[in-house]
Amino acid sequence: MSFLGYDVILAPMAGVTDVALRALCREQGADICFTEMVSAKGLSFANEKTRHLLALAPGEDKVAVQLFGHEPEVMASQAAWIEQEMGESLAYLDINMGCPARKIVSKGDGSALMKTPDLAAAIVGAVKGAVQHPVTVKFRRGWGPDEETAPQFARQMEAAGADGVTVHGRFALQMYHGSADWDCIRRVKEAVQVPVCGNGDVRSGADAVAMRQRTGCDAMMIARGAEGNPWVFSQVKAALAGNPQPAPPTVAERIAMARRHAQLLQQREGRNIVRMRKHAMWYVAGLPGAANARGRLNHCSSLEDFDAVFDELLEEARLHGAYGQPDACAAMGKR
Template sequence: MTPYDAFLSTHKVMLAPMAGVSDVAFRQLCSEQGASLAFTEMVSAKGLSFANERTAHLIDLYAGEALVGVQIFGHEPNTMADQAKWIEQELDGHLAVIDINMGCPVRKIAGKGDGAALIQDPVLAERIVHEVASCVSVPVTVKTRRGYYDGVETCVDFARMAQCSGAAAIAIHGRFATQMYAGAADWGCIARAKEAADIPVIGNGDVFSAQDALELFESTGCDAILVARGAQGNPWLFAQINAALEETFGAAGDGPQEDCMRAGAFPTPEERIQMARRHAHLLDDHHPKAVVRMRKHASWYVKGVPGASAARAAFNSCSTVDDFDRAFDALLERLSHSPEGKQGTIG
């Protein structure tokens, strides 16, 4: 068994990198709910090389974060390798894996030759993986999309490229870059890559429920999965997936899900508000300015909660943790008078 086989045998259900979302607070909550590993949002290798403080902040750990996955982006093999090495030293034993972003389609990334642009330059992509993998001792993975242009599937060749250049696994989001998020993710391409490559394949795209996760594993044979949007305002999804995996396959990796409250259950409105409040406080503890990020998180948490639309309007004018506390109190108060009440669950 290679070190990476061992890694994947314990990290089956992971939080995907999400810019502006997967910060310390969100990673902590998802890990507590059973994500076996959580990735940072993408970190610019170039930004790190300029010793840019705001970039370096993205690899901050929360107190007690044992292991983290760090995703880097860029297109200069040397810069990426140097910065991967710096990250490994800086995180001093807490780095589980370096992932290389070869899938981000947004113009400010792909337009500069980073992210999904590398799908169109597999020779450069190969050099990047090779250089980064030669510079760090942790496994290096590649996260990509089904292909760049609609209808032109390249991820199977890309998986072979990743394998030959020293990647320990490849994560595939089953949409073309030009699709952005339109349409449904195609899981067939993940199955085809799994068939063609000898390295582990990590499936990604459209996992919003435990049932989706089971189907992604079963229909593709993938070795692990990454969950992104499904976890927004819903860290409980990891506990639900782990419970379903346990029930179906009898094992769900090493996540701390046995510590989760009512593992696998859907949260009540009150539990949603409690989690949102905790999230706001974690963000505030990390950096009081970061708490404005809570506007979007809070809106996600209260999805389906009676009184959510008034609460959303209130969240949008919150700037401090006290503002959020007042908005949560007001929502709880409204909830106590609502016919649906605080109980019942929201799936």
């Protein structure tokens, strides 16, 4: 089981897979992490905000990068620029053909490319011809309900030169509602010779084992299951290896990880770490006092602000006798 040498991968997520989360997920066993997805058009304008997304964390050796766009020439030129700039730090390039967000698909990017497979193939061919690193494609089951096109689409991407494909088992119009159809991943696996990475609804070690058994996928990509839960990677790696899974984190360990995440962000971005708000919400979900803490977290902007709320949550856990207890939410994979 291997996808370009990697078994368990942190998916690219806009506004989520920052340098801090990547560092914590690698510590917990992720084989490779994606940066946040990057706009090829933004890079072509030499947009510093866009280029900042490609910055590595201290000590980070390799990352994968996902590009989105719909113009073959622009995608190819910016893929070549990324390869030149990142050098040995680049593991491989992925082309986003799966993002269902309205602001992405309205421009013909992301999962909208599943409706124009010839253009999608032209993009893959152009990027593949412009770089030396492997090029993969991430897409969904299809555009709308009862329109599963993933197996055929995968064959077209393979024919265009893709070195591997990642399949999310939902239709684009589903967004993130309902359940991912893992049987679709199996059908894609049966349709192509290149390695296939499965994506969708892996939130625990048991989920990972079930996906592998049901789909035969070569690797798996974890997205929302890692939000506020870097431990999912240690659980998945243990389960796939047939080893006992690590105990779920205690409340104290969960708060400690949230603090580290905030500290890493501060080291990278300075005192204003507003982007930590969403991460903090995920870390504390389900903990005693979390409902009351959400309002305060929404007004935090500095490490000191977050630490104050974390301190209150620890005290709440002590009052409930839950300080050293495993977090039930994480244990059940409900995150």
